[in-house]
Amino acid sequence: MGLLTFLILVPLAGSVMVGISGRWAHWPRRLALSFSLVVLVLAALLWARFDPAQAEYQLVESLRWAPSLGISFLVGVDGMSLFLLLLTAFLTPLSVLASWESIQEKTAAYYALLLVLESLMMGVFLALDVFLFYVFWEAVLVPMYLLIGVWGGERRIYAAIKFFLFTMGGSVLMLVGILFCYHLQDVQTGAPSFDLRLWQGLVMSQDTQQWLFLAFFAGFAIKIPIFPLHTWLPDAHVEAPTAGSVILAGILLKMGAYGLLRFAVPLFPEGARTFTPAILTLAVIGILYGALLAMVQPDLKRLVAYSSVSHLGFVVLGIFSFDVAGVEGALFQMLSHGLSTGALFIMVGMIYDRRHTRAIEDLGGLKKSMPRFAGVFLIVLLSSMGLPGLSGFVGEFLVLLGAFQTAPPFAVAAALGVILAAIYLLWMYKRVMLGEVKNPANDHLPDLSRREGMILLPIVILILWMGVAPGTFLRPLDGTVERFVSRTPSGALEE
Amino acid sequence: MGNASRLLPLIPLIPGISSLVLALFGRAMGRAWAGRLASGAVGASLVLAAIVFADVTGAAPGQRAITVQLFEWVAAGSFHARAALVLDPLSSIMALVVTGVGFVIHVYSQGYMVGERDIGRYFSYLNLFIAFMLLLVLAENLLFMFVGWEGVGLCSYLLIGFWFERETANAAGMKAFIVNRIGDFGFLIGILMTFVVFGTVSFAEFLPLVPTQDARVLNAIGILLFVGAIGKSAQIPLHVWLPDAMVGPTPVSALIHAATMVTAGVYMVARTAPLYAEAPMALGLVGAIGAVTALLAATIALAQEDLKRVLAYSTVSQLGYMFLACGVGAFSAAIFHLVTHAFFKALLFLCAGSVMHALAGETNIRKMGGLRERLPVTYRTFVMGTLALAGIPPFAGFFSKDEALWSAFREGYFLLWAAGLAGAFLTALYMGRLWILVFEGRFRGGSETAQALEESPPSMTWPLWALAAGSAVVGFIGIPHHSWIETFLAPYLAVKSPRPSSFYLEASLMTLNVVIAAGGLLLARRVYSAEPGLPETMAKEPGRLHRLLREGYRVDALYDVLIVRPVLLLSRVVLWRAVDRSLVDGSINGWARLVRVGGEGLRLSQSGNLRLYLFFLFAGVMALLGWMILGTTWAS
Numbered sequence A: 001m002g003l004l005t006f007l008i009l010v011p012l013a014g015s016v017m018v019g020i021s022g023r024w025a026h027w028p029r030r031l032a033l034s035f036s037l038v039v040l041v042l043a044a045l046l047w048a049r050f051d052p053a054q055a056e057y058q059l060v061e062s063l064r065w066a067p068s069l070g071i072s073f074l075v076g077v078d079g080m081s082l083f084l085l086l087l088t089a090f091l092t093p094l095s096v097l098a099s100w101e102s103i104q105e106k107t108a109a110y111y112a113l114l115l116v117l118e119s120l121m122m123g124v125f126l127a128l129d130v131f132l133f134y135v136f137w138e139a140v141l142v143p144m145y146l147l148i149g150v151w152g153g154e155r156r157i158y159a160a161i162k163f164f165l166f167t168m169g170g171s172v173l174m175l176v177g178i179l180f181c182y183h184l185q186d187v188q189t190g191a192p193s194f195d196l197r198l199w200q201g202l203v204m205s206q207d208t209q210q211w212l213f214l215a216f217f218a219g220f221a222i223k224i225p226i227f228p229l230h231t232w233l234p235d236a237h238v239e240a241p242t243a244g245s246v247i248l249a250g251i252l253l254k255m256g257a258y259g260l261l262r263f264a265v266p267l268f269p270e271g272a273r274t275f276t277p278a279i280l281t282l283a284v285i286g287i288l289y290g291a292l293l294a295m296v297q298p299d300l301k302r303l304v305a306y307s308s309v310s311h312l313g314f315v316v317l318g319i320f321s322f323d324v325a326g327v328e329g330a331l332f333q334m335l336s337h338g339l340s341t342g343a344l345f346i347m348v349g350m351i352y353d354r355r356h357t358r359a360i361e362d363l364g365g366l367k368k369s370m371p372r373f374a375g376v377f378l379i380v381l382l383s384s385m386g387l388p389g390l391s392g393f394v395g396e397f398l399v400l401l402g403a404f405q406t407a408p409p410f411a412v413a414a415a416l417g418v419i420l421a422a423i424y425l426l427w428m429y430k431r432v433m434l435g436e437v438k439n440p441a442n443d444h445l446p447d448l449s450r451r452e453g454m455i456l457l458p459i460v461i462l463i464l465w466m467g468v469a470p471g472t473f474l475r476p477l478d479g480t481v482e483r484f485v486s487r488t489p490s491g492a493l494e495e
Numbered sequence B: 001m002g003n004a005s006r007l008l009p010l011i012p013l014i015p016g017i018s019s020l021v022l023a024l025f026g027r028a029m030g031r032a033w034a035g036r037l038a039s040g041a042v043g044a045s046l047v048l049a050a051i052v053f054a055d056v057t058g059a060a061p062g063q064r065a066i067t068v069q070l071f072e073w074v075a076a077g078s079f080h081a082r083a084a085l086v087l088d089p090l091s092s093i094m095a096l097v098v099t100g101v102g103f104v105i106h107v108y109s110q111g112y113m114v115g116e117r118d119i120g121r122y123f124s125y126l127n128l129f130i131a132f133m134l135l136l137v138l139a140e141n142l143l144f145m146f147v148g149w150e151g152v153g154l155c156s157y158l159l160i161g162f163w164f165e166r167e168t169a170n171a172a173g174m175k176a177f178i179v180n181r182i183g184d185f186g187f188l189i190g191i192l193m194t195f196v197v198f199g200t201v202s203f204a205e206f207l208p209l210v211p212t213q214d215a216r217v218l219n220a221i222g223i224l225l226f227v228g229a230i231g232k233s234a235q236i237p238l239h240v241w242l243p244d245a246m247v248g249p250t251p252v253s254a255l256i257h258a259a260t261m262v263t264a265g266v267y268m269v270a271r272t273a274p275l276y277a278e279a280p281m282a283l284g285l286v287g288a289i290g291a292v293t294a295l296l297a298a299t300i301a302l303a304q305e306d307l308k309r310v311l312a313y314s315t316v317s318q319l320g321y322m323f324l325a326c327g328v329g330a331f332s333a334a335i336f337h338l339v340t341h342a343f344f345k346a347l348l349f350l351c352a353g354s355v356m357h358a359l360a361g362e363t364n365i366r367k368m369g370g371l372r373e374r375l376p377v378t379y380r381t382f383v384m385g386t387l388a389l390a391g392i393p394p395f396a397g398f399f400s401k402d403e404a405l406w407s408a409f410r411e412g413y414f415l416l417w418a419a420g421l422a423g424a425f426l427t428a429l430y431m432g433r434l435w436i437l438v439f440e441g442r443f444r445g446g447s448e449t450a451q452a453l454e455e456s457p458p459s460m461t462w463p464l465w466a467l468a469a470g471s472a473v474v475g476f477i478g479i480p481h482h483s484w485i486e487t488f489l490a491p492y493l494a495v496k497s498p499r500p501s502s503f504y505l506e507a508s509l510m511t512l513n514v515v516i517a518a519g520g521l522l523l524a525r526r527v528y529s530a531e532p533g534l535p536e537t538m539a540k541e542p543g544r545l546h547r548l549l550r551e552g553y554r555v556d557a558l559y560d561v562l563i564v565r566p567v568l569l570l571s572r573v574v575l576w577r578a579v580d581r582s583l584v585d586g587s588i589n590g591w592a593r594l595v596r597v598g599g600e601g602l603r604l605s606q607s608g609n610l611r612l613y614l615f616f617l618f619a620g621v622m623a624l625l626g627w628m629i630l631g632t633t634w635a636s
Helices: A003-020 A027-049 A079-099 A107-126 A130-151 A156-189 A206-223 A232-239 A242-267 A269-295 A300-319 A324-355 A371-384 A391-406 A408-432 A450-468 A471-487 B010-029 B031-058 B089-112 B119-138 B142-160 B167-198 B203-212 B215-232 B241-247 B250-259 B261-271 B273-277 B280-301 B307-327 B331-358 B376-390 B396-410 B414-439 B447-452 B458-478 B484-492 B503-530 B534-540 B544-550 B552-601 B610-635
Strands: A058-066 A071-077 B066-076 B079-087
Touching: A003 A027, A003 A058, A003 A071, A003 A079, A003 A107, A027 A079, A027 A107, A071 A079, A071 A107, A071 A130, A079 A107, A079 A242, A079 A324, A079 A450, A079 A471, A107 A130, A107 A242, A130 A156, A130 A242, A156 A206, A156 A232, A206 A242, A206 A269, A232 A242, A232 A300, A242 A269, A242 A300, A242 A324, A242 A471, A269 A300, A269 A408, A269 B552, A300 A324, A300 A391, A300 A408, A324 A371, A324 A391, A324 A450, A324 A471, A324 B066, A371 A391, A371 A408, A371 A450, A391 A408, A391 A450, A391 B066, A391 B167, A408 B167, A450 A471, A471 B066, B010 B031, B010 B119, B031 B089, B031 B119, B066 B142, B079 B089, B079 B119, B079 B142, B089 B119, B089 B250, B089 B261, B089 B331, B089 B458, B089 B484, B119 B142, B119 B250, B119 B261, B142 B167, B142 B215, B142 B241, B142 B250, B142 B261, B167 B203, B167 B215, B167 B241, B203 B273, B215 B261, B215 B273, B215 B280, B241 B250, B241 B307, B250 B261, B250 B307, B250 B331, B261 B273, B261 B307, B261 B331, B273 B280, B280 B307, B280 B414, B280 B544, B280 B552, B307 B331, B307 B396, B307 B414, B331 B376, B331 B396, B331 B458, B331 B484, B376 B396, B376 B414, B376 B458, B376 B503, B396 B414, B396 B458, B396 B503, B414 B503, B458 B484, B503 B534, B544 B552
Parallel strands: none
Antiparallel strands: A058 A071, B066 B079
């Protein structure tokens, strides 16, 4: 067993420990924090051992599972998954800290589920066996469903079921696609296997590719989510506890984009090519539609949720630009969005802890008593609206650059989203943080506590680091992204 | 240029670090030290800027440009943009203006902002602005310039909204940022297109390639970049944010919204002059927008009652002159006017601040008058600034405005010239009006205020004298036919050699300018001295034209009706309520209901609980899997 297996097993072991520590009041959260920090160290170790010069999968580990069916425990890492693993390892301890005081009931179960979730997400990003991937992918739903359904807000049951059914609906189609590919693999080589690397050699007709691409795309598109499959997201976010929202927006949505990059496009390039114009259109609609809806939301969480729809539109646009800069921009945007939106949900949670409301109209003038909070909040918003020098700009710029080279009109339309982002974020900031304190309940609120500062400081540092020296995060992507782009139909839009 | 390459990065870095220190420890530092640190940091940058400027002027004319590489910033695929600085005549002049005027205004702020609760935050923002502005003018490529470009916009937003408990300040800050973002949308697309066309965004690399490109492409890039300049430099139709921005602290208006940031658009056009020189349509647009803005903004300034708003519209108008000069190919004249304007407009704003200081924040000119005796320094320096702005020799504005108008005439742009001349008359008129209404006649404010009237402290008056001195002499760097600034800049601006012209014609037009300016001032004197009650009458019974001008041609109301409300309506009612909730979500919930009804019909999910769903799902998966495996086994 190597490092990668440990990334999956350590949080799982942690969850067992946490689960049985429930009788001692403060142990669940302490243990959860410790285990998630161990995972963070392991992930950092992975980064150190990762060889950026290599484009193929690294540190591959393989265990026989069901050899007669061609199923194996096959894990590996490349540039695409490296930073998503790091993001997962980074956001989990922050989620634990963000729940520190707000979660008071069934803490053992709560923190155990959080660690199970981490383990499964690691599995999603590590699996190179498609069956294994699918198991992790589906399994992720269960802890998330429970986190929303048990520790969520008033309409948590509705939101949880909606979340579950939506994503399940897409996954079933993907499953059919997976089984069909498995069948093809068997027929073509005589050796049944779920090994992704072997599947890339499958011979398929144009028609088959199209259908299979659509089947996979359905599963991934709902997760991202791509317009018009997004309506589960605002409901899920509003009802989820803070940590649930952080992980949902920070990592779960990226699983969809990751799926497109890892499976849907490389396996069925011709299929992807056929639908590229349609997908680009949906991506741009998502960018503008999400931004316009974010503008008029009366609830902070809903606003951030719709802003995610807009930002993830940029990710899809970048992927389907099939340009090195565009795809690297998409991956960079995924990381940046994970940080800034994670921070936004955490900070909305902090406001909620103080005021027990998320309605924008109930707030106002918070900066007066919370100047430090206001400063950090502004930095995060500025990153989210793509201010140069902060992380959000690099991703958006590279995505637009990629799209401008292969599909100029889409890039121009998408760039309008940059204007809209400034509007909905600054307007929200003005109504929540600035102005006179009209409601006495908004006066004399405590500023950031030490624990809260500890959560936000690493995020702010990373936002600045990614904005000023993006090369740290772009260079390891080069090899993998070039390989990805070389396998996609170049000039997909030329026809 | 020995020292320059080592010192150059320090010029933006010092105020940047100082800003960070002030942000973190400003409170603990105490108000006096916060101001000293901030002013000291900009002073240090000023000294360094002067040293590198001396280096540039000392070098041989052909060798006055160097690039200092800092690090590779963004690189992906074939794209890369370095964090790198360029030092050449253009950027060295700009750095000197930014740090020079910046330093004076920092010192002034120490006096003006005394008594403010949050002085550390103020100086932190102000230092940050200087750092970003220096980054903007020193940047070696378009993308790095964009960092400074958006960075100064951010500082502008923060400083306009410095008094964050005031609703108007917050609204104005937000408006400034968003209107600038609209311009930046064009600028960003322009950067993308520059890369796609030239394969690089570095000025030194793509500007020499300009002649290899088709004029259509160059026009497109030129226009897109100029859209950014329209936003940043508050030109029509994106000028609406600047007058509102006046609710910020007055030193901020002087520094950011008069002397430096708003001139960034002009600087950018001059920086890419070789491109505009080959893009006739784009350049034509620059000139036309500039001329229209110069004229229309001057008419609006004529009817404003707020001291600072008069000056704001005046700034919009003067920026128009700079673009007008660019538009006729006289890029060095544009930069010349930028430099002189930085002095006299900063001066006028600081005078306004001094007046407000004396009047407890009053900005309405109807409540002023007769301040001449009580505020002697402010009065004298204000008059010098007014003469400079109106274009009376030998004050600075005379030389630079004359240069711009003469270039337009000489190159055959008679329409632009005529618009500029009319604007010059209006400029003298509204400045004369301001002069009379603020300083002459009798004081029209309350008697309590009148008793307390007092000249500002020395920390505020010596910056006035410093800028007044600049307004008086800085014009001499551009004496016609012996223009130092033109000789200095020309080799780096790709300027065509001017058309031959008659000296007598030039001299006559120069005389005409002076006559027009003097006429404007005298007319104002006649009208407003003769009838001291005129402003009051006009405010009470405004004519239709007067009202139209006072409301700035009602552009804000127009945008509200045409853009703001429709977008909100579209988002709230159509997209959110109708599309998102009813159509998209409704149809999906409808499917869910259908499934449930069907399920109930089959009596499969009476309980409707999730466990059952899960069970069926996994059963289904297993069945499929089994079928697949068995199928393949049988097949083989």
